[in-house]
Amino acid sequence: MQNLNIGYSGKGKSSITVAKNLNHQFKSGELLALVGVNGIGKSTLIKTLTGLNPALSGELRLYGQELSAYSNAKRAQLISLVLTRKNAAPNLLVKEVLALGRQPHLNWWGQLQGEDHRIIQEVSSLLSLDRLLEKNCTELSDGQLQKVLLGRAIVQDTPLILLDEPTTHLDLEHKAELLRLLKQLCREKGKTILYSTHDIEWALEISDRIWFMDGKDNPVFTPEEGIASGLFDRLFSREFLQFDRQNRRFKLQ
Numbered sequence: 001m002q003n004l005n006i007g008y009s010g011k012g013k014s015s016i017t018v019a020k021n022l023n024h025q026f027k028s029g030e031l032l033a034l035v036g037v038n039g040i041g042k043s044t045l046i047k048t049l050t051g052l053n054p055a056l057s058g059e060l061r062l063y064g065q066e067l068s069a070y071s072n073a074k075r076a077q078l079i080s081l082v083l084t085r086k087n088a089a090p091n092l093l094v095k096e097v098l099a100l101g102r103q104p105h106l107n108w109w110g111q112l113q114g115e116d117h118r119i120i121q122e123v124s125s126l127l128s129l130d131r132l133l134e135k136n137c138t139e140l141s142d143g144q145l146q147k148v149l150l151g152r153a154i155v156q157d158t159p160l161i162l163l164d165e166p167t168t169h170l171d172l173e174h175k176a177e178l179l180r181l182l183k184q185l186c187r188e189k190g191k192t193i194l195y196s197t198h199d200i201e202w203a204l205e206i207s208d209r210i211w212f213m214d215g216k217d218n219p220v221f222t223p224e225e226g227i228a229s230g231l232f233d234r235l236f237s238r239e240f241l242q243f244d245r246q247n248r249r250f251k252l253q
């Protein structure tokens with residue numbers, strides 16, 4: 001993306017610019033965490049990167065071609081998106097939601113083939129969803145639903161995966177499991193994953209790079225660069241919240 005301005009332009013209303021002059025190039029196979037305070041524009045950016053929310057101005061290219069020039073069908077083969085927050089559970093069985101992930105790859109008749117079933121089965125085992133397959137999504141806990149929606153994105157098998165706060169509803173063990181899985185998808189399958197999060201300590205632990213939306217320069221750095229630059233020391237203005245560089249943890253004073 002180059003000089004990208006993101007925000008909302010409603011009919012008859014003046015447009016709202018959420019973030020300006022964003023520049024970034026994704027590295028293939030990297031796990032990139034998107035952090036920043038509430039309301040800074042993380043979800044808006046993620047929606048803009050999928051074409052769900054049009055950019056106000058600037059360039060957004062995927063494999064050298066303007067994102068807006070792709071058909072919806074082609075875009076769905078290249079980018080998967082999980083907006084877990086604010087999303088009501090679809091009134092579908094878990095197995096049906098996973099099958100939806102294959103939609104962009106199906107033939108004209110829209111029927112699942114052997115390979116589609118194999119992928120769904122593989123992802124279902126990977127995320128331990130086997131026991132839930134016959135359940136309706138409305139019957140799931142928030143954490144279970146979050147895993148199912150991530151499962152749908154993995155089933156979609158796109159090179160770029162965008163996740164808005166994928167760990168919000170997860171307990172510590174499931175959070176660690178999911179983040180390890182994201183890392184594994186990048187390492188072993190060459191996926192490029194951008195996920196927004198408020199868990200900065202986990203982002204430092206597991207991400208290749210961190211994109212810090214600060215409303216000004218919006219820097220991107222490796223965890224080591226971020227720590228060495230002192231950025232986390234001055235991240236929060238309250239003196240009772242301090243960053244312990246050695247242990248890569250925030251501490252209450």
Ligand SMILES: Nc1ncnc2c1ncn2[C@@H]1O[C@H](COP(=O)(O)OP(=O)(O)OP(=O)(O)O)[C@@H](O)[C@H]1O
Nearest residue numbers: 008016018036037038039040041042043044045196
């Ligand atoms: N549909 C919309 N129309 C107009 N403004 C919106 C819309 N959705 C979000 N906004 C505004 O855009 C700004 C950025 O919101 P966004 O949801 O992208 O932030 P965020 O960084 O994801 O926040 P959080 O960490 O709280 O989830 C906020 O000021 C919000 O009020």
